[in-house]
Amino acid sequence: MAGALMLDHVSITVSDLPRAARFYDAVMAALRVPCVNRSEIAIGYGTRNRADDDGHSYISIRAADGPIHADRRHWCFRAPDRTAVDAFHAAGLAHGGADDGAPGLRPQYHTHYYAAFLFDPDGNRVEAVCHRTE
Numbered sequence: 001m002a003g004a005l006m007l008d009h010v011s012i013t014v015s016d017l018p019r020a021a022r023f024y025d026a027v028m029a030a031l032r033v034p035c036v037n038r039s040e041i042a043i044g045y046g047t048r049n050r051a052d053d054d055g056h057s058y059i060s061i062r063a064a065d066g067p068i069h070a071d072r073r074h075w076c077f078r079a080p081d082r083t084a085v086d087a088f089h090a091a092g093l094a095h096g097g098a099d100d101g102a103p104g105l106r107p108q109y110h111t112h113y114y115a116a117f118l119f120d121p122d123g124n125r126v127e128a129v130c131h132r133t134e
Helices: 017-030 082-094
Strands: 009-014 035-038 042-046 058-063 074-078 098-105 114-119 125-130
Touching: 009 017, 017 035, 017 042, 017 058, 017 082, 017 125, 082 098, 082 114, 082 125
Parallel strands: 009 058, 074 125
Antiparallel strands: 035 042, 042 058, 098 114, 114 125
């Protein structure tokens, strides 16, 4: 299992799915992650795993049954390059997100850790990171 993706799938709950859709459609497009499912209760991004093809990750944005309490939950998405991190941050700000850390190096993690942080419209904390040298 060394080097394997740790997470198969996750769900983030939101209070207003149409509002969240504008934000997540924009930031996931910036990270080049496709929207693969859309319904009145959830939106899905990424690739679901299948038998004998399990090297993928999937995220769903789900409508909550009640209000959301922003408690510093944190999800970090892999970015294919630093340009995608920059685009993630810009797209999030343009679509209802709030800044929690502009794109840049975070040498406290490692020399090439390039990331940006946002709050989605419900206060969920999301990050995009690129670990590659550029």
